[in-house]
Amino acid sequence: MSIVNDARAIVKKLLEEKQLDGVLGLSCKHDEPVPFVFESPEEVDSLVLEPKWLFAKLAMNIVRTSPADFRLGIVCRGCDERALIELIKRNQLDEKRIHVIGMACSREQAEACLCTRPYPAIPHLGEKVQGVDPREEETAKAFLEGETIDRMQRWTKELARCIKCYGCRNSCPICVCVPCKLEDDLWVRRGEIPADMVSYHLIRAFHLSDTCVACGGCTDACPVGIPLMLLQIAMRESLAKEYEYEAGTDPGRLSPVLSDLFVEPCEVYEEPGWPDSFKVSDET
């Protein structure tokens, strides 16, 4: 229980010292935990840390709808922190208005989420544990490895169960486009289930391919148990391999996908290795 007490002490202090105007976390004031914005130190005794709850999108909406000087703290896990960083990088959230109270997950939780990085940048709460390699896990393997045709069949069988609840989109902490492509008649046919495998699920997956922080919110929200997060693994791995890039880990570095052809690859991390005809040389 000490980790909960630590969390309460930290949040209480931040509120008492008026460093923050509110802290978003879980409160069990009424029996079961629900999200809550703690605004006074007295309320903090009801703060709890379980179950896993993703706050990034909520935090974004709270900051957007509160006065310009309102600063919000968020008690969150590694994945949620990475989601917040992605929202900041995409100009959805002002980093000066938030403060993260980071919490490391246990090994069991990491295993349940197939999480490669079950801790925030600075774990204020809990102990950092080793992450999980999804490719080591038996059920995940079946979706990630083997012959293309087998994987295709496996995914088809799963996605044929889709009931088009939009839960994967709604629960994703960084799925924030307005208007949403999934509500665009050009892409997704209305009024029929299952939602189209290519135009709904793959558009959603690719739309998030360089932003996905592998929090597993989509998988958790799926009523029919489609392991949607696994759709992202290949792309995440390839970004890590080709560009040493992982979404949400470095606030200063934009996604390689965002760079344009003129300054390729993105200038924030490397000068192009070939002569750049658009760059006016000082020497001429």
Add this chain to the structure above:
Amino acid sequence: MKLEFVKTICPYCGTGCGLLLQVRDSRVVTTLPDKKHPVAKGTLCIKGWAAHEFIHHPDRLTQPMLKKGDIFQPIPWDEAIGLAATKFKETAEKYGPDAVAGLSSAKCTNEDNYLFQKLIRAGFMTNNVDHCARLCHGPTAAAMSQALGSGAMTNSITDFVGADCIMMFGSNAAETHPIIMGEIYKGKDQGATLIVVDPRRTEVARNADIHLQIRPGSDIPLIGGMMRHILDNKLEAKEFIKERTEDFAELKNFLKEWSVRKASEECGISPDQLRQVAQIYARAGEAMIVFCMGITQHACGTANVFAICNLAMLCGHVGSAHSGICPLRGQNNVQGACDVGALPNVYPGYQSVADLVMKDKFERAWGRPLSDKPGMTVTEIISSSGTGIRALYIMAENPLLSDPNQNHVIESLPKLDFLVVQDIFLTETARFADLVLPGSCFAEKTGTFTNTERRIQLLHKVVDPPGDAKDDFTILCMLGRALGLDYDYTDPAQVMDEMAEVTPIMAGVHFNRLGSAGLQWPCPADDHPGTRFLHAGKFTRGKGLFVVPGYTPPKEMPDKDYPFTLITGRMFSHYHTGTMTRRSSFLNREVDKAFVEINPDDADAHGIQDGDKVRLSTRRGSISTTARITPRMNRGAIFAPFHFSEAPANALTIEELDPISKIPEFKACAASLVKE
């Protein structure tokens, strides 16, 4: 700016998912799933995610209105209540108590329904109270309580995981009970064989191990053939039949006429397939049956449910953790509305009104003389409007769209001397009212809903009703007092306590015990933990009863003039008469107009293309709708959802009633389809 999240229960189907409503400045802005909810476990369907969208809709009724001439004019509450009480009393005095009737609501809480039926029974000395359960699981209640002793789903939703076989009859759960579908898939993934019986190739059917695409209405031949095969091959549960059931000999006799060959011909599938399915079900260690409107909405609906009970008892598949019979209830609180007595033949807790001991018990509890004559059903109340029934009180029901043969309803309602409709929107039915009372929606009240697995769950009030609207509990209390009843309740918890006193199955249920997981009845005492599955060791009625299911094919078979069989039902983004979902922009965006599904070959033969405007007609009426060509339909069958008031499928349906439960045959009538 204070943001709040309040846990409550979804207002749509009978699954009863928990959800969180996010409130800012007295407005509900978002819905989120409830991660700790025992049924939903942090998931929601499309309707659940959009559950907040209709709450603050500008069409909400905000004040009582009285019709003067053809125009509704606002009147104060005290006048409205006074007028209603006077009119109902006058009617009862002039024409006798049975001239008054009430339609209660499966959308309202248990407490609202209890007060409603008590108001009708104790206030007027009549049992003319019913609700839309008549139009969905009336046959289930009738047949299962006769055969097993209880009309409710025998098991819990989580019990699908662990079964060896799950057999679904006439249930498109992927669209109508999506969260339950998730549990069924989980059961399948963990080893259950999933068998689906449906004339439509629904998503559920496509994802099943076996799909039997039978002719509409041929369930009894199918089950008869299965049972015959099981007996012929000695696969029946002999011990179970001997120890726990009675009248088996009569069933055996009945099965003589259902050879596998005759049965398979009747339902249009191969004899081998029928045999295979019979063997899988009979040989399963534990097996669950799921059924829904495809079984009940027939003129032989009650017999269909008897057939299902027979099949389950024949194989001993009832009364254990993963074996049972699961009718999936449609409305969020249709289970509860039945439990608390919003039915013409029973008091709360299914205690018969014709039983003088019960009558005496309730007369003492309520301090008023009661009638021992069972009342009229929904369909009877509507059709005797202006003759038997003179004054009608409708709480949150929309029979104009939900009842069969709409033209008949339109002709009947104006014949009433006095019609009161209490609702949140001016529904198609409310337009016919003399007096309209503005009620409250799920987010505006405290109380309980009971889901399909008998779980009584607490609702929390999130916001106030709009304008001058009041919550239904308050309205019923005001009207009750105006009628001289002891309706001095301070809150719904008190109503629950009174219900517990008179209702043995809920005797141990009190608000302070419900917490966030609720309680599953039977819960007969304050220290009873509730019941996960029924009929363990012994049936509620003692011995399980085999009742011979008399088979009647659909009343109207296709012919030269009307070559199709029309099936009506629901689709995933809308709910029932669309009052709420069609006012939710996200749901209405998904499907914003009526359609009819037709097989590609049939469409070809009739020169119809996808998206064509078509005229869909039956002997009752005709509507203009849009063709949707899909291989989901078998040749000869077409499907139309009933959510759309501009093209109401129930203008077409037949009023043929099941003789026992009085359910109309919504699932089969002869129809024609031509391009407009």
